[in-house]
Amino acid sequence: MDIYYRSGDGLKLYAKSYGPDDAPVTALCMHGLTRNHKDFEPMINALLESGTNVRFIAVDVRGRGLSERDTNPVNYSPAIYAQDMIALLDHLEIETVKLVGTSMGGLMSMVLMTMIPHRIEGVVLNDIGPVLQKEGLDRIQNYVGGTLQKDNWEAAAKAVEDVQGSAFPDYTHEDWIAFARRTYRELDDGRVELDYDPEISRTVKDVRPNIFTNMAMWKLFKAMKPVPLLLVRGEISDLLSDKNARKMVRKHGNAELVTVPRVGHTPLLDEPVVQGALRPFLEQGAS
Known part of the structure; x- marks a missing residue:
């Protein structure tokens, strides 16, 4: 089911609902x-x-997919995105959710835990943590914003493979085509382009982690302690190190770490090892 709603500053945003509307658990x-x-x-x-009895609501964050692009690139930040998520929950009259956050979505999850902790029942963090490894951050900063149009889906798949190939060494041609179709959109003339506003690169290119930002991020992570945490990490991730992932689990106290073999940043979460942990985590506490 398609969902359209308005942000606090008036943008028309999009999300999509999957699964039964009356499921006992909603995953954002x-x-x-x-x-x-x-x-x-x-x-x-x-x-x-x-057979998982969960309602899933997957969003297009502002500036991506079917959500409206922001004329002020300063608003492309996790704090603003978190406010948009609250607007979505209010629009749907959803009282409590479990969060599934991939990379930037995981940072949004941490922010939401400081804003609406009473509405969050658990969090899945996918290959993200308080400390961002320089190698991965540099890689992301180098490719974000490069939205040059491609002539066709084959060219788009090749472009995706060039950027993401080291993270998915076992992918086939069909996998890359599927990846491209999730991340590109087709234009009226048959060409395709990445499905996001290139202006999102402005804020991320300014990120320069240091000891002070790391301390602030660990403090932000501490706010997640009241709810269960499932942490997923790609075995060859260049953004979240194994050391920091294990540190997160120790500091949290009610967390499970799942490592996906031969996958980098970020797992798709359909991997069998993830599915085996994800289903009971999402269904836990459902009446």
Whole structure:
């Protein structure tokens, strides 16, 4: 089901609902920097096919997919995105949710835990944490904003593989085509382009982590302690180190770490090892 709603500053935003509306648990799925709601369809399809009784709401953050682009690029920030998520929950009259946050969506989850902790029942963080590894951050900063049009889907798949190939060494040509179709959109003339506003690059290119930002991020992470945490990490991730992932689990106290073999930043969450942990985590506490 398509969902359209308004942000506090008047943007027309989009989300999509999957699964039964009357399910006992709602999972709010928030994508990474350059992705959109389709990024969660492999995960959602696998869970629903297995009989998971959860309603999934996957969003297009402002400036991505079917959500309106912001004329002020300063608003492309996790704090503003978090406010948009609250507007969505209020629009749908949803009292409590579990959060599934991939990369940037995980940062949004941390922010939301400081804003509406009473409405959050659990959090899934996908390959993100308080400390961002320089290698991964540099890679993301180098490719974000590069939205040159491609002649066709084959060219788009090749472009995606060039950027993401090291993170998914076992992907086939069909996998890259599917990846492209989740991240590009087709234009009227048959060409395709990445499905986001290139202006989102402005804020991320200014990110320069240091000891003070790391301390602030660990403090933000501490706000997540009241709810259960499922942390997913790609075994060859260049953004979240194994050391920091294990530190997060220790500091949280009620967390589980799932590592996805031979996958980098970020797992799609449809991997069997993730599905085995994700279904009971989302269904826990459902009446």
